[in-house]
Amino acid sequence: MDLTQLEMFNAVAEEGSIxxxxxxxxxVPSNLTTRIRQLEADLGTELFIRENQRLRLSPAGHSFLAYSRQILELVSEARTVVAGDAPQGRLALGSLESTAAVRIPGILAEFNQRYPRIQLDLSTGPSGGMIDRVLEGSLAAAFVDGPLLHPALEGVAVFDEEMVIIAPAGHPPITRARDVNGASIYAFRANCSYRRHFESWFHEDGAMPGKIHEMESYHGMLACVIAGAGLALMPLSMLESMPGSHQVSRWALTTPWRTLTTWLIWRRGARTPQLDAFSSLLPEK
Structure with a gap:
């Protein structure tokens, strides 16, 4: 087993084809095929399930991928330390959409100016998806909604977000969930922590949302609420950043539902120089 084989294995695992x-x-493809076969022979197990022209990871392959990524990350870190250079390489970062839109643009700009040799790859999505990707190793770190509970992760609290319910202009006051029992709501997919928070707010008060319409963006949610089609929950900072925010009424949730904390998380024991460089620019909370 050598580093070239691991790089090839990672590429095939992530691309899904030779x-x-x-x-x-x-x-050339034939070289990858030969080297992957040699790696499987060395490990004594098949790392891929081969189906026509596609490959998908076997159970053993899934386990090995996490170790392979860690090995390559450690090698990159060791080279940087020995060379005594400024951090370089790749930082795959995940984020909630609202955090990416409102909280970190200035941090990203400063990071790119200060560390030009680090390639920052940013992707957005709901907390559940970001946590899964950090655990599997495809993301080095991610901004997610706290609290931090998974034993394989560690992190730091970064931002507090005030959550507000938005309703069509002129909507009667919303002081509790029973005020809007059965109302249609607009939210992200089921693995979104903000959606779970909204549903829990209903259930805690013995109420239920009506139809839950799954959306892909806050702008889509806002447009539907402006049109009078239902309610949505979002961070106040996100709402105030969008054109049209003045066309809806907003209602703050009561404690303990009012505030959610955004965390930056990473795999336990897997901090890299690239992540350290990025973390140094975050505000102290």
Whole structure:
């Protein structure tokens, strides 16, 4: 087993095909096929399930991928330390959409100016998806809604978000969930922590939302609420950043539902120089 084999294995695992992986690592497909077979023989197990022209990871392959990524990250870190250079390489960062839109643009700009040799790859999504990707190793870190509960993760609280319910203009006051029992709501998919928070707010008061319409963006939610089609929950900072925010009424939730804390999380024991560089720019909470 050598580092080149691990790089090839990672490429095939992430691309799902030999041809796409070969383009990524600038090798011919036959070379990748041979090296992957050699790696499987060395490990004594099949890392991929082969189906026509596609490959998907076997259970053993899933386990090995986490270790392979960690090995390559450690090698990159060791090279940086030995060379005594400024941090370089790749930082795959995940974020809630609202955090990416409102909280970190200035931090990202400063990071790119201060650490030009680090390639920052940012992706957005709900907390559940971001946590899964950090655990599997495809993200080095992610901004998610707290609290931090998973034993394989560690992190730091970064931002407090005031959550507000938005309703069509002129809507009667919303002081508790029973005031809007049965109302249609607009939210992200089921693995979104803000959606779970909204549903829990209803259930705690013995109420139920009506139809839950799944949306892909806060702008879509806002447009539907402006049109009078239902309610939505979002961070106040996000609402105030969007054109049209003045066209809805807003109602703050009562304690303990009012505030949610955004955390930056990473795999336990897996901090890298790239992540340290990024973390140094975050505000102290």
């Amino acid at each position: 041809s796409a992986a070969a383009r990524r690592v600038h090798r």
